[in-house]
Amino acid sequence: MSEKPTPSADPVVDMRGITVEFPGVRALAGVDLRLYPGQVHALMGENGAGKSTLIKALTGVHPPTSGRIRLHGEPVEFTAPVQAQEAGISTVYQEVNLCPNLSVAENILLGREPRRWGAIDPRAMKVRAARLLERIGLSVDPGSVLGSHPIAVQQLVAIARALAVDARVLVLDEPTSSLDADEVAELFRIVRVLRDDGVAILFVSHFLDQVYEIADRMTVLRNGVLVGEYLPQETDRLELVSAMLGRELGTLEEVERRSEERSPGTAPVLTARELGRTGAIAPFDLEIHAGEVVGLAGLLGSGRTETARLLFGADRADSGTLSIDGRRVRPRGPRSMIARGVALCSEDRKAEGVIADLTVRDNLVLALQAARGWMRPVPRRTADALVEEYIERLDIRPADPNAVMGNLSGGNQQKVLLARWLVTRPRLLILDEPTRGIDVGAKAQIQKVVTDLAADGMAVLFVSAELEEVVRVCDRVVVLRDRRKVTELDGDGVTVDEVMAAIAGHEPTAVSP
Incomplete structure (x- = not known):
């Protein structure tokens, strides 16, 4: 000291x-x-x-x-x-x-x-x-x-x-x-x-x-x-x-950007073409492949959250098309996208994620129960096994499934919300500011989980205001400015300076999806 x-x-x-x-x-x-x-x-x-x-x-x-x-x-x-x-x-x-x-x-x-x-x-x-x-x-x-x-x-x-x-x-x-x-x-x-x-x-x-x-x-x-x-x-x-x-x-586990090249012939999990919503986000193109982490970067108000909500069906597009595994879909709300293997971990932990009065167990299995429908309750033995697995996997503290969610720290609440979606085994996981307001240790753990999920074949859309985090975790970075996609940066050499230049209007050469 x-x-x-x-x-x-x-x-x-x-x-x-x-x-x-x-x-x-x-x-x-x-x-x-x-x-x-x-x-x-x-x-x-x-x-x-x-x-x-x-x-x-x-x-x-x-x-x-x-x-x-x-x-x-x-x-x-x-x-x-x-x-x-x-x-x-x-x-x-x-x-x-x-x-x-x-x-x-x-x-x-x-x-x-x-x-x-x-x-x-x-x-x-x-x-x-x-x-x-x-x-x-x-x-x-x-x-x-x-x-x-x-x-x-x-x-x-x-x-x-x-x-x-x-x-x-x-x-x-x-x-x-x-x-x-x-x-x-x-x-x-x-x-x-x-x-x-x-x-x-x-x-x-x-x-x-x-x-x-x-x-x-x-x-x-x-x-x-x-x-x-x-x-x-x-x-x-x-x-x-x-x-x-x-x-x-x-001694901390470092999160390194993965350098594997995607196979050019790999079909994307999600494809958006001229997808947009008036007043929220201008029409944009986007592809997300299995096994990659795509970053969404931009200042507050650039349209990051609006893009995530559009892809999840929480907001309805008024232009363009959206396809899952090459098949065109017309989302009729989040439940229809959950059924197609898409999950969204929301930015607003307090208003749209945490149910403070319920236990960790109840919060964790909520999305799985919604996907099954309320007439088919998740068996208690299945729920207990999943809760135990993800408490250990994500190092949720306290390691008590009966702990009241509202009593957990912000970082541990975020881990429970991440686990909530992981138990649904999504093919595409959209993470909107998953490390906002949490400490450096929990942040490193969540970043490590994200790269591990991609290594196991999951497609991830990673939304973050922290550019160092985006560059470190993501394979590609989509840059938004003033509710419009301005460029897409690809490859191992992407730097924070390049992303900042794109945000500021000094655009690098865009990469077509």
Whole structure:
């Protein structure tokens, strides 16, 4: 652990020996965390390391079983989030938990609306909201409907709401997972403004580049235990990743791009010709062969998810044709494509994948049950065997089929969703951002599974915003820009620079499918 200079100010938050236990599980064991005014402190660790539990211990969601918390030097015991908020601790979560049907001002001051003669004063509310927006330099009409703004703006409105209680501690839990580079830059501008204003900021992220750009200090957790506190300028990335994973980076299984040439005579599993949907994605051609991983790259809003949904039948095309194994099909919804051996693991894990109140077993066999029809339930013995196989194969933690899905970390939820589709034995697997918001260890495992599936003959469409990941995992890369396919890159020599050039408009020579 690096030797750290002691900041001149006392910590705003001083957590010592924090232990949180649930029935049969110790989520945190004696963890320390100090947050200083005017500093950005990154909280790092794999999914399941205890980051979310530590945040919940600080904010009163899960009061510690043992240990103590001091705020401005005074001991505190929060038993509910509202107590933490009233004490000046605000949290902005990965999924924006605001009301899109209300105005920006109403969202910022919800529950704290200024009143006149006992009634809400709309004019005063807009004025107060405008001041909070001005503080973070966000030019948005307070009277506009929140849902009319992109997710990045909604994220910044959530920060303005957090500041409405005069927060001196701001917790940002994966705030950049759905933002593009320009939006991240804008968020970081606001974070620096708040930091310079003396706010203590706890920043939770899996993006190492962003952590090294914005953080003044870093704390690493692993399996509910404190590994250490580090300074970015004194800690190289290999050291940090090794601390998070608990093993030297050289021992990790590396995912290498496969170099086998496809047989020119191999018939494609899926063929799209001039397939498109007005307002979603312009007509495009695409072929995906058995045993290859085809990447879909582009900025947010380029049409990646729209393309995936069109191929899966979740959205209906209004132009072009789609063929499976050379036979033309007219998808009548996802179920018809599942029956043809096509599976889609959705980008929106929370809204379109996870059923939080069901067990891992129930979540895992859901797609197989849908494919069989509800009149033909999956035999319990078959379900148990499949669940056991994929929990072991994908290293799902905890290895308990009866664990409630909502209690799993994001990375392990993603593994369950991947297993859900693998049990259907698809011929074509469409993965839309399968590694978004998960730690480097789980990410490497999923990438390895993808290449293994292709080696076994499965066709894979791999959608990702991380270009390094696309180049490393995929045999071909289809590049989208402004909801249009602009080029297709093939061969072992594809580089991130080439993909970026295509996205930016400096197009390499396209390869016909």
